[in-house]
Amino acid sequence: MNQDQAHQLRHLSNSLVSHSQISRERVSRVVTIASGKGGVGKSNFTINFALSLMELGKKVVVVDLDIGMANLDILMGTSPKHNLWDMIREQKSIWNVLEKGPNGLEYIAGGSGFQQLFHLQDEERKYFFQELEKLHGYADIILIDTGAGLTLESQQCHLSADDIILLTTPEPTSIADAYSVVKILHSQNTELSFQLVVNRVSREKEGIEVASKFKLAVQSFLKKEIKIFGAIPDDAAVMQAVLKQVPFYISFPRATVSLTLRNLAERFVTGTAVSQEHKGIKGFIRNFSRLLRS
Ligand SMILES: Nc1ncnc2c1ncn2[C@@H]1O[C@H](COP(=O)(O)OP(=O)(O)OP(=O)(O)O)[C@@H](O)[C@H]1O
Numbered sequence: 610m611n612q613d614q615a616h617q618l619r620h621l622s623n624s625l626v627s628h629s630q631i632s633r634e635r636v637s638r639v640v641t642i643a644s645g646k647g648g649v650g651k652s653n654f655t656i657n658f659a660l661s662l663m664e665l666g667k668k669v670v671v672v673d674l675d676i677g678m679a680n681l682d683i684l685m686g687t688s689p690k691h692n693l694w695d696m697i698r699e700q701k702s703i704w705n706v707l708e709k710g711p712n713g714l715e716y717i718a719g720g721s722g723f724q725q726l727f728h729l730q731d732e733e734r735k736y737f738f739q740e741l742e743k744l745h746g747y748a749d750i751i752l753i754d755t756g757a758g759l760t761l762e763s764q765q766c767h768l769s770a771d772d773i774i775l776l777t778t779p780e781p782t783s784i785a786d787a788y789s790v791v792k793i794l795h796s797q798n799t800e801l802s803f804q805l806v807v808n809r810v811s812r813e814k815e816g817i818e819v820a821s822k823f824k825l826a827v828q829s830f831l832k833k834e835i836k837i838f839g840a841i842p843d844d845a846a847v848m849q850a851v852l853k854q855v856p857f858y859i860s861f862p863r864a865t866v867s868l869t870l871r872n873l874a875e876r877f878v879t880g881t882a883v884s885q886e887h888k889g890i891k892g893f894i895r896n897f898s899r900l901l902r903s
């Protein structure tokens with residue numbers, strides 16, 4: 610068998626496996642992870658939240674939209690064969706770029722070492738969304754990790770998502786930048802569902818205080834209701850796991866931070882913490898296309 614035939618066979622078997630796993634009942638809820646300031650813990654949250662959702666029986670796909678940084682690969686100690694950029698540039702099927710991380714976590718890598726920012730041509734963006742739409746019915750939850758701040762692509766993703774999990778630390782600079790994110794996004798779509806997470810708190814009380822003040826500020830200045838999803842402790846297990854390149858949920862399952870994530874995932878799947886109406890990946894792409902036209 611030559612290389613081309615082997616490639617075609619792999620492609621075919623990937624498609625068959627994937628199609629057999631598509632369920633019409635699945636909504637495939639799209640959840641983006643956002644922050645104003647960088648380095649507040651988005652990527653660690655994304656991976657470990659995905660692992661805890663999987664433990665609850667949810668099918669999760671993580672998409673790394675922090676193009677060029679390869680943060681997720683480093684955190685998981687994986688070296689993916691393909692990435693999002695290959696998918697778009699080489700018009701590969703999404704099934705060919707879906708990689709497996711620890712505990713079988715399925716993800717699409719952002720790739721590394723790119724000089725250019727993720728500024729897509731219209732055709733490329735269209736292809737990206739056409740492939741992403743194939744996840745409809747495949748995953749229960751699609752978690753999209755983004756880089757610091759708001760790029761055009763991440764902004765459009767947040768504006769189209771079912772839920773935006775907004776991370777901040779208790780630091781005033783991080784809070785101020787998170788507030789700017791809500792302000793900018795809310796000015797473009799008043800229907801967004803924000804779930805606030807305060808990361809790296811020293812005590813739970815601190816997290817509740819920060820979150821309540823934030824919620825109040827958004828309420829009074831922007832006339833917008835946001836939800837408080839929870840607080841995550843500052844835990845040495847996170848840095849140790851980063852150094853080991855094994856997610857803390859796997860390397861330190863009994864650490865307070867892992868138990869907190871488990872609790873957040875439970876609240877998330879039982880729907881007590883998040884919006885009830887889900888547009889899913891199809892709604893996500895519909896919204897996105899509308900944004901492109903406007
Ligand atoms: N709950 C926590 N407790 C202790 N340290 C933490 C916690 N969350 C994150 N960190 C520290 O913050 C660092 C940055 O985390 P991470 O890479 O997840 O941030 P990020 O928001 O994805 O950054 P970027 O904006 O650059 O993508 C981690 O390597 C870890 O050292």
Ligand SMILES: [Mg+2]
Pocket residue numbers: 651652653675680755756
């Ligand atoms: Mg990151």
